[in-house]
Amino acid sequence: MxxxxxxxxxxxxxxxxxxxxxxxxxxxxxxxxxxxxxxxxxxxxxxxxxxxxxxxxxxxxxxxxxxxxxxxxxxxxxxxxxxxxxxxxATAGERALDIREDVLDDSRDVYLDVDAWLTAVGAAGTDKEWADHEIDAVSRAAVKAFQIERQLTDDGLLPAGKRVWTxxxxxxxxxxxxxxxxxxxxxxxxxxxxxxxxxxxxxxxxxxxxxxxxxxxxxxxxxxxxxxxxxxxxxxxxxxxxxxxxxxxxxxxxxxxxxxxxxxxx
Structure with missing residues (x-):
């Protein structure tokens, strides 16, 4: 069956x-x-x-x-x-979310557009001396998270303007x-x-x-x-x-x- x-x-x-x-x-x-x-x-x-x-x-x-x-x-x-x-x-996905939270903690914004997020990933990678492949993995994870949040909103599970923080x-x-x-x-x-x-x-x-x-x-x-x-x-x-x-x-x-x-x- x-x-x-x-x-x-x-x-x-x-x-x-x-x-x-x-x-x-x-x-x-x-x-x-x-x-x-x-x-x-x-x-x-x-x-x-x-x-x-x-x-x-x-x-x-x-x-x-x-x-x-x-x-x-x-x-x-x-x-x-x-x-x-x-x-x-230890995953690229959680690292991407952490970087966004760090940026938002220092601002009055409640959301970060994907371009600003990728810029923040690049800056964090440079500061932490990540290898290029690590920066690429976290950047791709940020884009993926952005798409996931859009789908969650479209599906009615995540209110517009809200984010997944972890x-x-x-x-x-x-x-x-x-x-x-x-x-x-x-x-x-x-x-x-x-x-x-x-x-x-x-x-x-x-x-x-x-x-x-x-x-x-x-x-x-x-x-x-x-x-x-x-x-x-x-x-x-x-x-x-x-x-x-x-x-x-x-x-x-x-x-x-x-x-x-x-x-x-x-």
């Missing part, structure tokens, strides 16, 4: 659906829909009651994330990199996904999982204000990292995922408030 174009939200009975634990797990919901897993449990929807294990295709995906043979330490290192944003911060939602969603996958790999334990999930919730609360902001950041990152230009298959898949999470009454993004900084501090 073929899978639907937009996967249904799978919620496991008896697993967290509310409170801080539910909020933390909901950060990984985009990756859960992407990989056809429960958003709130490491069990697989097509193997309820069976020993928690991992599909062959998911193991291959995690090998790509980890970039080395999978063992407990390599899995933990990858989860920590995503939790702390080390993965996304792709960090992608890493936080990835960190939560890796926690769930860690149980399927046999590496995770409840105490360690709780520690990572608490930190992911705190980080999300410090960066984003609501699920809409988080979803836009995730969608933009997916397109920047894995797509060409909107609207390709990557865009359509990620956009469908974000829309269903924002709109479906059964979605944790609808039933749960976004993590708040006050809750994170407590």
């Amino acid at each position: 073929s899978l639907p174009d937009i996967p249904a939200i799978a919620t496991a009975a008896g697993a967290p659906v509310d409170g801080p634990a539910g909020q933390a797990l909901a950060l990984g919901a985009p990756e859960a829909l992407r990989h056809r897993t429960y958003w709130n449990s490491p069990e697989l929807p097509d193997a309820v009651g069976a020993p928690v294990t991992i599909r062959a295709e998911e193991r291959t995906h995690i090998e790509r994330i980890v970039g080395k043979p999978i063992h407990r330490q390599s899995w933990l290192d990858a989860a920590d990199d995503y939790l702390r944003g080390r993965h996304i911060n 792709y960090m939602a992608y890493d936080l969603a990835g960190a939560v996904y890796l926690v769930q996958a860690g149980f399927r790999l046999g590496f995770a334990d409840p105490a360690l999982a709780a520690q990572i999930l608490d930190a992911a919730r705190d980080n999300a609360a410090a960066i984003f204000g609501d699920w809409q902001q988080f979803g836009i950041s995730y969608l933009a990152a997916r397109s920047c990292l894995h797509g060409s230009y909107p609207c390709d298959d990557v865009w359509r898949d990620a956009s469908s995922t974000v829309r269903i999470l924002l709109d479906d009454p059964s979605s944790p993004w609808v039933t749960l408030p976004f993590p708040a900084a006050e809750a994170a501090d407590g």
Whole structure:
């Protein structure tokens, strides 16, 4: 039987659906829909009651994330990199966004046109003594981000004149996904999982204000990292995922408030 174009939200009975634990797990919901897993449990929807294990295709995906043979330490290192944003911060796309934020922090403007952005990238590259290929990569990422924001606005997800300031939602969603996958790999334990999930919730609360902001950041990152230009298959898949999470009454993004900084501090 073929899978639907937009996967249904799978919620496991008896697993967290509310409170801080539910909020933390909901950060990984985009990756859960992407990989056809429960958003709130490491069990697989097509193997309820069976020993928690991992599909062959998911193991291959995690090998790509980890970039080395999978063992407990390599899995933990990858989860920590995503939790702390080390993965996304090393990309040309996040560097491009950071440069724009630096420029806007020193001005009264709320947006930067693409020509001024490219000029700022060139200046930053010179100041940081980047190689030509690094400047070129960040310049291309800036143009791509400009196109992504235009498409987000055309699609009604990003208000006109607003911008995507970080792709960090992608890493936080990835960190939560890796926690769930860690149980399927046999590496995770409840105490360690709780520690990572608490930190992911705190980080999300410090960066984003609501699920809409988080979803836009995730969608933009997916397109920047894995797509060409909107609207390709990557865009359509990620956009469908974000829309269903924002709109479906059964979605944790609808039933749960976004993590708040006050809750994170407590």
